[in-house]
Amino acid sequence: MRALVLNEPGCVSVNQVAVPDPGPGEVLLRVEAATTCGTDLKAYLRGHPQIPMPGLFGHEYSGVVEAIGEGAPFEVGDAVMGVHSAPCFECRHCRRGQENLCETVMSTKVLGSYAEYLLIPARIARVNVFRKPDWLPFERASLLEPLACVAHGVESARLDPEDDVLVIGPGAVGLMFVAVLRHLGFANVTLAGRNAERLAIGADFGARAVPLAELAGVYDTVIECTGKVEVWERSLDFARRGGRLVLFGGCPTGTSASFDTKRLHYDQIDVTSPFHFGTHAVRRARTWLLDPSFDLGALLSGERSLDEAAAVFADLEAGRGVKYVFRP
Numbered sequence: 001m002r003a004l005v006l007n008e009p010g011c012v013s014v015n016q017v018a019v020p021d022p023g024p025g026e027v028l029l030r031v032e033a034a035t036t037c038g039t040d041l042k043a044y045l046r047g048h049p050q051i052p053m054p055g056l057f058g059h060e061y062s063g064v065v066e067a068i069g070e071g072a073p074f075e076v077g078d079a080v081m082g083v084h085s086a087p088c089f090e091c092r093h094c095r096r097g098q099e100n101l102c103e104t105v106m107s108t109k110v111l112g113s114y115a116e117y118l119l120i121p122a123r124i125a126r127v128n129v130f131r132k133p134d135w136l137p138f139e140r141a142s143l144l145e146p147l148a149c150v151a152h153g154v155e156s157a158r159l160d161p162e163d164d165v166l167v168i169g170p171g172a173v174g175l176m177f178v179a180v181l182r183h184l185g186f187a188n189v190t191l192a193g194r195n196a197e198r199l200a201i202g203a204d205f206g207a208r209a210v211p212l213a214e215l216a217g218v219y220d221t222v223i224e225c226t227g228k229v230e231v232w233e234r235s236l237d238f239a240r241r242g243g244r245l246v247l248f249g250g251c252p253t254g255t256s257a258s259f260d261t262k263r264l265h266y267d268q269i270d271v272t273s274p275f276h277f278g279t280h281a282v283r284r285a286r287t288w289l290l291d292p293s294f295d296l297g298a299l300l301s302g303e304r305s306l307d308e309a310a311a312v313f314a315d316l317e318a319g320r321g322v323k324y325v326f327r328p
């Protein structure tokens with residue numbers, strides 16, 4: 001099969017690799033849609049601790065079951081959507097309700113959705129893959145994983161629909177936060193950033209869109225979605241006394257940020273930095289995707305072929321488009 005391989009930062013190639021054979025409980029998918037992700041862009045530009053190189057690439061997907069191993073919970077021909085990891089339910093973190101931090105969640109994840117076929121391990125197929133209804137397009141179903149991250153963020157930040165919320169960073173995740181919060185009935189959502197095209201999508205989703213340079217005032221909740229240290233530090237300025245700061249965008253490994261201790265303590269600002277997701281968040285994201293009134297189609301910037309992958313990442317780096325769809 002044809003598969004995109006990330007050889008080293010800035011270097012991808014389309015290679016011929018063997019189609020995997022599903023073992024007990026495993027599911028082989030023919031990939032119908034695989035969406036690009038900010039994590040993939042980070043890996044492409046500078047490498048990523050969770051994405052080995054050289055290696056198969058891509059973790060967002062939807063597809064049709066091509067073959068199954070013994071005891072797998074699907075049948076050949078099922079259209080499915082899923083995420084690329086699953087918790088063990090047994091480790092210390094899982095037992096204490098922190099499945100997102102499961103000790104083996106990252107070592108057992110699956111990479112390689114930018115390929116004709118993707119093998120889903122038994123542990124993931126069992127809990128985090130679902131049948132896809134016919135009406136839901138494959139490319140929208142492929143958004144389950146980033147949406148699960150957003151669901152985890154919304155849950156761990158304990159937001160209130162009365163909140164005046166500021167989202168900083170109009171990338172795919174920031175825009176998903178806007179769409180989800182509006183879907184959940186939040187009336188006052190502001191989106192700040194630099195990219196006018198992406199801010200316009202946020203305005204269509206129902207946010208008040210503001211260029212970052214003109215941002216002022218304070219908010220009940222600030223959700224940082226850029227993963228840039230200087231924006232992490234600055235985002236504290238926009239939280240009100242007694243408000244909440246959600247540092248959602250992961251910064252490069254080895255960086256550190258500093259914050260005004262007076263604001264953190266005497267203004268009692270609640271800081272949280274949610275990472276990844278557990279099975280509850282995946283299910284919540286799935287209910288959103290299955291609601292026809294919740295349409296993230298505006299985030300999809302077009303279909304591209306695997307051969308164009310380098311150009312796709314160049315476009316994403318330059319801020320052209322939000323998410324592209326490979327249909328390998």
Ligand SMILES: [Zn+2]
Nearest residue numbers: 037060145146
């Ligand atoms: Zn992703």
Ligand SMILES: [Zn+2]
Nearest residue numbers: 088091094102
């Ligand atoms: Zn675990």
